[in-house]
Amino acid sequence: MTVLDTQQNETIRIILGRRSVRVFEERSVEPEKVELILECAFAAPTAMNAQPCHIVTIDDKELLTKIGAANERTRMAGGAPLAFAVCVDVANYEKVHRLTDGTWMEDSACVMENILLAARALGLEGVWLQIANRPGREEVVTPMLRLPAGVRILAMALVGYGAESKAPHSGVDEARLHRNAW
Numbered sequence: 001m002t003v004l005d006t007q008q009n010e011t012i013r014i015i016l017g018r019r020s021v022r023v024f025e026e027r028s029v030e031p032e033k034v035e036l037i038l039e040c041a042f043a044a045p046t047a048m049n050a051q052p053c054h055i056v057t058i059d060d061k062e063l064l065t066k067i068g069a070a071n072e073r074t075r076m077a078g079g080a081p082l083a084f085a086v087c088v089d090v091a092n093y094e095k096v097h098r099l100t101d102g103t104w105m106e107d108s109a110c111v112m113e114n115i116l117l118a119a120r121a122l123g124l125e126g127v128w129l130q131i132a133n134r135p136g137r138e139e140v141v142t143p144m145l146r147l148p149a150g151v152r153i154l155a156m157a158l159v160g161y162g163a164e165s166k167a168p169h170s171g172v173d174e175a176r177l178h179r180n181a182w
Contacts, residue, residue, distance in 0.1 A: 014121050017168040021125035022076045024160035028059070029082045033122045037159070040118035041084065044110040047103045052093045053111045056085040056145050058156075063144065067156075070140040074129060080158035085131075085141075086111045091150040105132065108154035115157040125162030130155050 034057065041055055058064055059082050068078025077083060088104040097103075112128055119126045131137045131153045141153060 010121075013168075014117055016170065018116055018120045019125070019166040019168070020127040021162040021164055021166065022079075022127050022158070023163040024080050024125070024158075025163045027081060027161045029124060029160060033124065034059075034082065036122065037084070037115055037118045040114045041086075041111050044107070044114040046107040046110065047099055048097055050093065050097050050099070050107065052088045052097075052104055053108055054087045054089070054151070055111070056087060056147075056153075058083040058085065058145075067141055067144060070144070071136045073134065074131075074137060074141070076127065077129065077156065077158055081160040082158070083129075084115050084157045084159065085145055085153050086115070086155055086157070087145075087147060087151050087153045089148070089150050090152045104152070105154055112155050112157055115159070119157070119159045123161075124159050126157050126159040128155055129158055 038055065038057070041053075042051070044053070046052060058067075061081075064080055064083060065078045067083075068075045086108045088108055090104050093104050094100045116126045116128065131141055132155065138153060141156075142151075145153065147153065
């Protein structure tokens with residue numbers, strides 16, 4: 001196997017195969033898969049190894065349906081069997097680590113990507129549902145998850161067995177690639 005043999009490199013195959021899937025089978029995700037996804041999530045790199053992220057797992061169908069009905073852009077949550085809400089106690093994070101430049105969002109994004117890649121590696125599909133800084137989302141979802149004051153939710157990963165399939169990514173978009181300078 002060579003480095004360029006993407007079909008034989010499992011990690012590359014998972015990355016290229018990860019697509020946003022928004023329609024799921026009505027089938028629960030096995031607890032052992034949930035635990036492994038969580039282990040991968042908590043392995044994500046963070047600034048100064050602060051590890052600020054908290055994760056709320058959601059498998060209550062009624063709650064997922066309420067989240068889905070809360071906002072037009074969150075509607076797909078109602079059809080998911082599982083969600084991982086990635087949250088940070090922002091005030092505490094900024095106070096303790098003196099990172100007041102939005103670094104919590106970058107740390108949370110690493111956790112989100114690990115969740116989605118781990119799900120794909122386990123035969124599941126998912127989609128990144130942005131919550132923070134999106135009008136009508138954060139202020140509605142935060143109380144539904146009973147987040148304490150100061151805790152913000154970056155996003156939710158909706159995960160399950162995909163009821164749709166998409167071709168893997170391939171190639172490089174040369175129109176968006178710039179080498180050494182724009």
